[in-house]
Structures are given as structure tokens and as C-alpha cells.
Amino acid sequence: MNITLVMCSLLIGGALAWYAEGFKAQSARWLALLTVLVVGLYFVISITATGLDFSSLQVLVRLSWIDSFNIEYALALDYLSIVLVLLTLFLAIICILVSWQEIQTKTGFYYFNLLASFAGVIGVFTAVDMFLFFFFWEVMLLPMTALIAIWGHENKHFAAIKFFIFTQVSGLLMLVAIIAMASIHFQQTEQVSFFYQDWLTLDLPASISFYLMLGFFIAFAVKLPSVPVHSWLPDAHTQAPTAGSVLLAGVLLKTGAYGLIRFVIHLFPQASMDFAPVAATLGVVSILYGAKMAFAQQDFKRLVAYSSISHMGFVMLALFSFNAIAYQGAVLTLVAHGLSSAALFALAGMVYSRIHSRDLSNMGGFWQSAPRMGGFALAFTAAAFGLPGLANFVAEFFSLVGAYQRFPLMTILAAFGLVGSAIYGMVLFQSAFQGKEQGKRQGESKGQHQKGENKINDLSKRELLVFSSLLALLIIIGFYPNLVLTFFQDSDLRLAITSTAGGQ
Amino acid sequence: MTQLMLQSLSPLLIIAFGSVLSLLLIAWRRSQKMILTFTLAIFVCALLASISLVMNLTDEVQVTILMKVDNYGNFAFILILVASIAVGLLSSTWLTHSVEVHDEFFILLQLVVLGAGVLVMSDHFAALFLGFELLSIALVGMVGYSRDSQYSVESSFKYLILSASASSFMLLGIAFIYSQSGSLSFAVEAEPIYSFFYSSGILLFLVGVAFKLSLAPFHLWTPDVYQGAPTPVTLLLATVSKIAMFVVLMKFWFSQSSLIVNNDSVLSTLHLISILAILSMLIGNVLALKQQNIKRLLAYSSIAHMGYLLIVLMIISPQSVTLAWQSALFYLAAYVLATVSLFIVLQFTEYNHEDIEQNINDWQGMFWKNRLLALLIIVAILSLAGIPLTAGFIGKFYLLNVAVQAQQWWLIAALIVGSGIGLFYYLRIVFTLFSDVSEEKNSSLIYPAVGAKLTPMMSISVIVFILAGIILGVYPDLLSQVF
Numbered sequence: 008m009n010i011t012l013v014m015c016s017l018l019i020g021g022a023l024a025w026y027a028e029g030f031k032a033q034s035a036r037w038l039a040l041l042t043v044l045v046v047g048l049y050f051v052i053s054i055t056a057t058g059l060d061f062s063s064l065q066v067l068v069r070l071s072w073i074d075s076f077n078i079e080y081a082l083a084l085d086y087l088s089i090v091l092v093l094l095t096l097f098l099a100i101i102c103i104l105v106s107w108q109e110i111q112t113k114t115g116f117y118y119f120n121l122l123a124s125f126a127g128v129i130g131v132f133t134a135v136d137m138f139l140f141f142f143f144w145e146v147m148l149l150p151m152t153a154l155i156a157i158w159g160h161e162n163k164h165f166a167a168i169k170f171f172i173f174t175q176v177s178g179l180l181m182l183v184a185i186i187a188m189a190s191i192h193f194q195q196t197e198q199v200s201f202f203y204q205d206w207l208t209l210d211l212p213a214s215i216s217f218y219l220m221l222g223f224f225i226a227f228a229v230k231l232p233s234v235p236v237h238s239w240l241p242d243a244h245t246q247a248p249t250a251g252s253v254l255l256a257g258v259l260l261k262t263g264a265y266g267l268i269r270f271v272i273h274l275f276p277q278a279s280m281d282f283a284p285v286a287a288t289l290g291v292v293s294i295l296y297g298a299k300m301a302f303a304q305q306d307f308k309r310l311v312a313y314s315s316i317s318h319m320g321f322v323m324l325a326l327f328s329f330n331a332i333a334y335q336g337a338v339l340t341l342v343a344h345g346l347s348s349a350a351l352f353a354l355a356g357m358v359y360s361r362i363h364s365r366d367l368s369n370m371g372g373f374w375q376s377a378p379r380m381g382g383f384a385l386a387f388t389a390a391a392f393g394l395p396g397l398a399n400f401v402a403e404f405f406s407l408v409g410a411y412q413r414f415p416l417m418t419i420l421a422a423f424g425l426v427g428s429a430i431y432g433m434v435l436f437q438s439a440f441q442g443k444e445q446g447k448r449q450g451e452s453k454g455q456h457q458k459g460e461n462k463i464n465d466l467s468k469r470e471l472l473v474f475s476s477l478l479a480l481l482i483i484i485g486f487y488p489n490l491v492l493t494f495f496q497d498s499d500l501r502l503a504i505t506s507t508a509g510g511q
Numbered sequence: 512m513t514q515l516m517l518q519s520l521s522p523l524l525i526i527a528f529g530s531v532l533s534l535l536l537i538a539w540r541r542s543q544k545m546i547l548t549f550t551l552a553i554f555v556c557a558l559l560a561s562i563s564l565v566m567n568l569t570d571e572v573q574v575t576i577l578m579k580v581d582n583y584g585n586f587a588f589i590l591i592l593v594a595s596i597a598v599g600l601l602s603s604t605w606l607t608h609s610v611e612v613h614d615e616f617f618i619l620l621q622l623v624v625l626g627a628g629v630l631v632m633s634d635h636f637a638a639l640f641l642g643f644e645l646l647s648i649a650l651v652g653m654v655g656y657s658r659d660s661q662y663s664v665e666s667s668f669k670y671l672i673l674s675a676s677a678s679s680f681m682l683l684g685i686a687f688i689y690s691q692s693g694s695l696s697f698a699v700e701a702e703p704i705y706s707f708f709y710s711s712g713i714l715l716f717l718v719g720v721a722f723k724l725s726l727a728p729f730h731l732w733t734p735d736v737y738q739g740a741p742t743p744v745t746l747l748l749a750t751v752s753k754i755a756m757f758v759v760l761m762k763f764w765f766s767q768s769s770l771i772v773n774n775d776s777v778l779s780t781l782h783l784i785s786i787l788a789i790l791s792m793l794i795g796n797v798l799a800l801k802q803q804n805i806k807r808l809l810a811y812s813s814i815a816h817m818g819y820l821l822i823v824l825m826i827i828s829p830q831s832v833t834l835a836w837q838s839a840l841f842y843l844a845a846y847v848l849a850t851v852s853l854f855i856v857l858q859f860t861e862y863n864h865e866d867i868e869q870n871i872n873d874w875q876g877m878f879w880k881n882r883l884l885a886l887l888i889i890v891a892i893l894s895l896a897g898i899p900l901t902a903g904f905i906g907k908f909y910l911l912n913v914a915v916q917a918q919q920w921w922l923i924a925a926l927i928v929g930s931g932i933g934l935f936y937y938l939r940i941v942f943t944l945f946s947d948v949s950e951e952k953n954s955s956l957i958y959p960a961v962g963a964k965l966t967p968m969m970s971i972s973v974i975v976f977i978l979a980g981i982i983l984g985v986y987p988d989l990l991s992q993v994f
Binding site: 072073074075113138141142146149152153156157164168171175176179180182183186187190 | 911
């Protein structure tokens with residue numbers, strides 16, 4: 008099992024795609040797709056082939072890197088990271104497929120950036136040296152920012168700068184916390200260490216650990232994103248190209264949740280316990296605020312972006328309830344939301360490619376001309392508002408059931424978020440696919456359509472493939488959530504959480 | 512003078528002897544090519560001598576009462592020499608478009624390097640002042656060197672007057688310190704009685720240094736002089752003069768820090784330094800936000816960088832001094848690397864489009880036309896912004912380590928806010944490189960410099976700088992094992 012190989016081949020594949028595009032147009036996308044497929048296959052095969060027990064963290068590589076600070080190059084995997092890496096690789100294929108026609112300029116460099124950000128994300132999910140983690144955490148921002156800033160829409164520079172500054176500044180807070188942890192390790196053991204598993208053994212004084220926890224928490228809350236540090240997300244989503252949005256919603260937001268699970272809760276159990284009411288409140292506020300704001304949007308992508316804030320609120324609430332069921336719900340929400348929001352952003356991209364607008368008032372009546380697209384859209388909005396039978400339902404149900412045991416009142420409030428999501432989901436679907444055909448104005452001004460008609464082309468084979476694979480996964484997980492959950496039945500994490508919860 | 516002393520002083524001696532020889536060379540024959548080659552040869556010899564010194568020197572060597580040669584100073588001198596070689600090469604392209612022969616320019620350059628060398632080796636106020644004046648006076652000549660240019664008088668006068676007042680402040684401060692400690696050496700053996708005079712002496716001394724380092728609120732000259740001076744000279748100001756002043760400040764500070772801790776009234780000096788640092792970080796970054804001219808922008812960002820660097824002075828426990836030195840030198844190395852990279856591009860585009868005023872927009876769309884040069888800018892800018900993968904990030908990591916050890920949470924907060932603000936203008940430059948020229952109206956033909964071809968020599972050096980910026984960011988041990 009060689010994660011380094013996975014990351015390197017993604018990078019090299021990206022570089023090759025960039026290089027090849029110079030010789031033969033449109034070779035980049037094939038190369039990129041091929042790279043991701045091969046890498047994904049390799050990952051799946053080698054995971055199943057190794058006999059390691061991933062229910063606890065298995066360190067795969069550990070080399071010394073920067074001796075002056077005793078920094079190591081250390082990668083590890085457990086079921087949590089495996090699930091997230093698999094999600095990443097799957098969405099990588101989706102990303103490449105949705106950009107197939109959309110990206111027409113500077114194509115080679117585009118695919119390089121896309122693959123580089125996937126490599127960075129995989130690094131984030133596997134690094135267990137904290138310096139290395141921070142390194143990947145920041146490095147994955149660079150290609151993502153480039154994706155927004157070069158191939159984005161009208162206001163791309165603003166959105167890219169906002170995205171970068173939010174994550175970078177919060178990242179510096181985390182860096183300070185990381186350095187402080189290393190120096191505490193030095194005080195206690197006479198040796199500097201950035202190794203995650205060394206830190207687990209530290210005995211942290213309560214007064215300091217609260218501030219350290221806060222440093223990590225802010226960085227991850229920005230990425231998640233949680234109210235009040237969410238404001239970069241709608242802008243970044245709206246301006247990013249389709250694949251950028253899919254990548255952001257499907258994968259990058261998950262790094263925040265992953266950080267909360269792996270680092271905040273594990274490294275500072277007591278401090279996060281004390282902080283839990285605040286964090287849970289933030290989660291509930293995000294759920295309700297996100298749902299309310301989503302309802303108020305006229306922009307297709309902005310609406311989905313706010314709905315992401317709402318769904319990520321469930322993750323926050325569930326994680327800070329310190330309950331095994333809620334934790335399983337949170338992990339499932341990560342997967343389910345990764346798939347369903349990726350689908351909705353892909354849908355937004357396909358609509359945009361047909362009518363060159365994201366404005367809901369320019370849409371309407373698409374069902375007449377594109378029934379297949381309409382059907383998928385209905386299924387995905389249903390997934391977003393948690394229709395039973397789809398993955399999101401199980402995920403949110405578990406989260407709420409678990410959270411109820413710790414925060415009954417807040418969970419009741421959070422459940423209203425489900426009602427809200429049904430409302431904005433229906434608003435989205437109705438205004439785009441039902442009602443009168445409203446394309447006249449748009450059609451005339453843009454000259455995209457013939458006068459008086461609002462016909463759009465139905466899904467192409469490629470788009471059909473994207474949607475059906477996403478929907479199939481949503482349904483499979485919805486009916487058989489154990490596919491994901493078995494890995495988290497008796498993980499050490501659950502034990503750790505319940506034991507600390509019980510100890511209180 | 513023993514063999515060892517002579518050996519450890521050899522880099523300085525090479526420069527001093529070389530500048531005398533250059534004077535003779537000018538008297539013999541005036542040829543710009545010759546003097547350039549000779550200057551570069553001197554620098555390279557001194558560089559080799561310094562490198563061999565760093566390899567072999569195990570302990571610090573006291574050379575007379577005036578100087579102390581140690582590896583920190585040596586490393587700083589290597590940085591100075593590298594920057595000066597870059598300055599020499601850049602000025603050769605700049606000086607060619609004039610009929611006159613500019614031999615004097617190179618002599619001044621050698622004197623600046625000599626002054627900087629004296630500063631980084633000094634262990635005594637007399638050596639400090641000697642080096643300081645040698646550096647300043649030669650720089651005044653260089654700042655106003657292109658006398659036909661619009662800004663040359665303004666900027667050289669500004670620089671002259673302000674560095675003269677800075678040195679008088681400094682002298683007064685030195686006198687006050689001497690009146691209390693009774694010694695001009697940095698290291699004071701006896702425990703003198705400290706009083707108001709000692710702390711005000713340190714205060715005045717700091718004011719003098721702060722002028723040179725252009726720390727807020729003594730930064731007002733920086734943008735004008737940066738903009739007005741010829742590009743290679745600006746590079747000299749931004750690198751050589753700052754490295755030398757900062758290193759000598761550290762030498763003084765850490766020699767007397769044990770006294771400073773014991774002295775109550777001097778503790779306020781620490782507060783003063785943190786105020787200077789916070790002001791510089793914030794003011795430098797905020798004022799850089801709206802700049803269009805690249806040199807002015809770099810001037811403001813250098814104010815902020817010197818503010819970050821002041822954090823290392825907050826270390827007062829003797830066992831952490833090594834960390835402070837390592838951090839400062841690494842940060843300086845990353846800063847010099849990034850600054851030299853940017854000035855290479857600046858000189859190249861300026862040379863190709865004959866306009867002295869260089870705005871950020873002149874670099875528009877460079878990534879699509881001249882990928883190598885644009886990559887160099889990106890690496891340099893990201894390094895200045897402290898983004899991982901580049902040397903600047905490791906520098907910032909070192910500084911944060913120092914700050915956490917010294918428990919200076921306010922400074923950390925200012926550093927975070929400052930770098931957040933800094934990202935605005937750094938990213939603006941990077942985005943300009945990527946912006947599509949064809950999107951903008953009729954701007955495609957105005958800036959041919961962006962697409963100008965690089966000579967093979969130039970391409971190689973650009974690649975070297977890109978690699979250096981990234982390698983030091985990914986594998987910093989290469990550098991940090993030196994000191």
C-alpha cells in the first residue's frame with residue numbers, strides 16, 4: 008500500500024496531461040481520466056490486498072524529513088481516511104467527466120490543477136505528521152485557487168482571493184496551535200515531535216488545551232464551513248467552474264470535518280467536551296441559517312452552496328454530541344452529502360452550459376424538453392432534503408437520533424432544518440423544471456436559443472453516466488448503509504468517544 | 512594577528528584589497544566590461560572564502576577588539592555576496608544603454624559590500640559605525656547614480672538626509688550606552704549600574720537602526736527611494752543593507768540581552784520592540800494594498816517583512832539564542848532569494864520596455880507567454896507570502912516557533928493579521944500573471960516585454976532560482992544544517 012505512489016502518480020499524470028495538450032488537443036482529458044482510473048483501481052486493489060486491520064490507524068510510511076525540528080514524512084490510513092479517499096477518487100472521475108466539454112481554454116493546465124488538488128486532498132486525509140498535514144492542507148489550496156481564478160465566472164478573482172484568505176488565515180491559527188503542541192511535547196519529553204500518535208499520549212493542562220483546541224477548531228470550522236465563518240463558500244461556489252464546485256462541495260468541505268474528527272476531538276477530548284455546547288449551537292445555527300438563506304437565493308449554485316452549509320451543520324452537531332450513533336451519522340453525512348451536492352453542482356453546470364445562466368428566473372419548464380434531466384434533478388433534490396431510501400436520509404436520521412441524547416432541544420431545532428431543506432429543494436426543482444417556459448427573454452438577449460422557445464438538449468451519454476453512477480451510489484447507501492457503517496461499528500474512535508462520554 | 516584571524520577575516524580582506532585594485536584598474540584603462548568582470552571575480556573569491564570558512568570554522572574567532580567572526584556572520588555575508596553578485600549582473604544590463612563608462616558604480620558596489628561585511632562581523636560600536644557609514648555613503652552615491660532620471664535627486668537626497676539623521680541618533684545612543692557601561696564592546700563584562708541613560712541609549716540606537724531597516728514609523732523614506740533608485744540599487748537597498756543592519760542589531764542585542772532582562776526599566780525596550788514590530792507588520796501590509804507600482808509595493812512589503820523578523824529579538828533566554836539566529840538567518844535567506852528573483856524579472860521587463868515606471872499590470876498574462884519567468888514570480892511571491900512549498904513558509908515557521916517559545920501572543924496575532932492582509936496584494940500579482948490579455952481591451956500589444964525571449968544564460972539562472980525557492984521550502988535542512 009503506497010499512498011505516496013498514489014499522490015505522485017496523480018501529480019505526474021496531471022503534468023503529463025498538461026504537456027500532452029500542447030501536442031494534441033483534447034488529449035489532456037483522456038490522460039487525466041486514465042490516470043484517475045488507474046490510481047483508483049490501484050488504491051482499491053491494494054487496500055483489499057493488504058491484511059492490515061484499518062479499524063485503528065495503521066502507519067504506512069514514516070521517514071524523517073526535516074531533522075532540525077524532528078519533522079517526519081508519515082502517512083497512515085484507517086477506515087475513516089479510506090472512505091474519504093475513495094470518495095475523493097470517485098469524485099475525481101466525476102469532476103473530469105463534468106469538465107469534459109466545459110473547459111475549452113488552457114485545458115492542459117486545467118487538468119493539471121484538478122489532479123494536483125486531488126493529490127493534495129489525499130495527502131490531507133492520510134498525513135499523520137502534523138507539519139506534513141499542514142503542508143498538504145495549504146498546498147491543496149493553491150491548485151484550487153487557480154481553478155477558481157482562471158476558469159471561474161465573472162467575479163472570479165474576488166472569490167478566489169476570499170477563499171484563499173479565509174483558509175490561509177485560519178490555517179495560520181492552526182499552525183500556531185501545532186507549534187505550541189510541539190513545544191509542549193518538548194517540555195514534557197525533552198524532544199520536539201510533530202507525530203500525531205506521540206501527541207495522543209501528551210498530558211495537556213486544561214487551561215492551555217482549550218486555546219489549542221480553538222486554534223484547530225477555527226481552521227476546520229472555516230473549511231466545513233460553519234456560521235459565522237462561512238461567507239467564502241457561496242462566493243467560491245458561484246464563481247468556480249463546475250468541476251471546481253464539485254470538488255469544493257464534495258471533497259474540500261470534508262477535509263474540515265475530517266480535521267474535526269481526527270484532530271480536534273481526538274487530541275483534545277476534554278476541551279472539546281467542554282466546548283461541545285458552543286459547537287453544537289454553531290451547528291444548529293448553520294443548519295437553520297443555511298436552509299433559510301438557500302430558500303432566498305435566485306442563483307442556482309448559490310442555493311446549493313447554502314444548502315451545503317446547512318448539511319454540514321448536521322456534521323458539526325453530530326460530532327460534538329459524542330455519541331456513537333451520531334458519529335456514524337456524521338461519517339455517513341460526509342459521504343452522502345459529497346455525492347448529492349456533487350450531483351447538484353454538476354446539474355447546475357449542465358444547465359449553465361445550455362442556457363448560460365445560473366439565475367433561476369431564467370429557467371423553468373425544462374421538463375418538457377429534457378425529461379431525463381428533470382428526473383435526475385428530482386431525485387437529487389429529494390436526496391438533498393432527505394427522502395427515505397436515499398443516503399442522506401439515513402445519515403441525517405442517525406445524526407439526529409444520536410444528537411438527541413445529548414442536546415435534545417437543539418436537535419429538535421435542527422430537525423426543522425429538514426423541513427427547510429424540503430422547501431428550498433422544491434423551490435429549486437419547481438422553478439427550474441416545472442412551470443411556464445421562461446426562456447424568451449434570456450433566449451433573445453443571449454441569442455442562444457431560437458426565438459420563443461425554451462428547448463434545451465437532454466442529457467448526453469456522458470452526463471447520463473455521471474448522474475446514474477451518483478444516483479446508484481446514493482440509492483445503494485440509502486438502502487444498505489452498512490456498506491459504509493460496518494467499518495465504524497467497533498472502531499477505536501467510537502470506543503474513545505463513548506468512554507469519554509461515559510466518564511463524565 | 513595570528514593565522515586563524517587572518518584566515519577568518521579573509522573574505523573582508525579580499526573585498527578591501529579588490530576595491531583598491533579596481534581603483535588602479537580604472538586609472539589604467541576604463542572599460543566597463545573589464546571592471547564588471549573584475550568586480551564579479553572579487554565577489555566570487557570572497558564567496559568561496561566565506562563558504563570554506565563556514566565549513567571549517569568551528570568556534571567564533573575574536574579578531575582584535577573590533578570584530579568577531581562567527582558562522583552566523585559568515586552566513587549573512589554569504590547572503591550579502593550572493594545578492595551583490597545579482598546586483599552586479601543586473602546593473603551590467605542597466606548600464607549598457609548609456610555612452611558613458613560607469614566604472615565608479617562598481618567601486619561603490621564593492622564599498623557597499625565591504626561596509627556590509629564589516630557590519631556583520633562587528634563586535635564593537637566603532638566597527639559598527641565604520642561599517643554603517645561606509646554602507647550608507649556609498650549607497651547615497653548609487654541611489655542618485657542615474658542623474659538624468661526624474662527621481663534621482665529627490666531619492667538620493669531623501670536617503671542622504673535620513674541616513675545622516677539616523678546615524679546621528681545612533682551616535683548619541685552609543686554615547687549614552689558608553690556613558691553607563693564604560694565600554695564600546697557589545698559584550699560587557701562588568702555589571703554596570705543602569706539608569707535612565709542606558710535605556711534611552713538603547714532607544715536612540717534602535718531608532719537609528721529602525722531608520723535603516725525602515726521599520727514603521729521610520730519607514731517614510733522607503734517607498735520613494737525604492738521607486739526612484741535604479742532597479743539594481745533598489746535590490747541592494749532591499750537586501751544587502753537590510754541583512755547587514757539586522758545582523759548587527761542581533762549581535763548587539765544578544766550580547767546585552769542578559770543585562771536587558773535584569774534591568775526593569777529596559778524591559779520596556781522589549782515592549783517598544785514589539786510595538787515597532789506590530790506597527791511595521793500592519794502599516795507595511797495595509798499601505799501595500801493599493802500600490803500599483805511594483806517597486807513601491809515591494810518597499811511596503813519589505814517594511815512588513817522586517818516587522819516579522821523583529822520577532823526574533825523577543826527571545827531573551829540564552830539557550831534559545833541559537834534558535835533565534837537560525838530563524839533570522841533562514842528568514843533572511845528566503846527573503847533575499849525571493850527579492851532577488853523578483854528584481855531579476857523587474858530588470859528584465861524594464862530593460863525590454865524602456866519605461867521606468869513598472870506597474871503590476873505590465874506583467875499581465877505573463878504565464879501564457881513566458882512561463883518560466885512567470886513561474887519565477889509565482890514562487891517568489893508565494894515565498895514572500897509564506898505559502899508552503901516555498902522557502903518563505905519555512906522562514907515563517909521558524910518565526911512562529913520563536914514567537915511561541917517567547918510566548919508573544921500579540922506578535923503572533925499581528926503576524927497572522929498582517930499575512931492575511933498581505934495575501935490580498937500578493938495574490939493580485941499572481942492573478943495578474945494568469946489574467947487573459949485578450950480579455951482586456953487593446954492591451955495585447957502594449958507590453959511586449961512580457962513575451963520577450965530569454966537568453967539561454969538567463970533561462971538557466973531563472974530555473975536555478977525557481978528550484979532554489981522550492982527546494983529550500985521542501986527540504987530546508989540543506990540550509991539549516993549550515994549554521
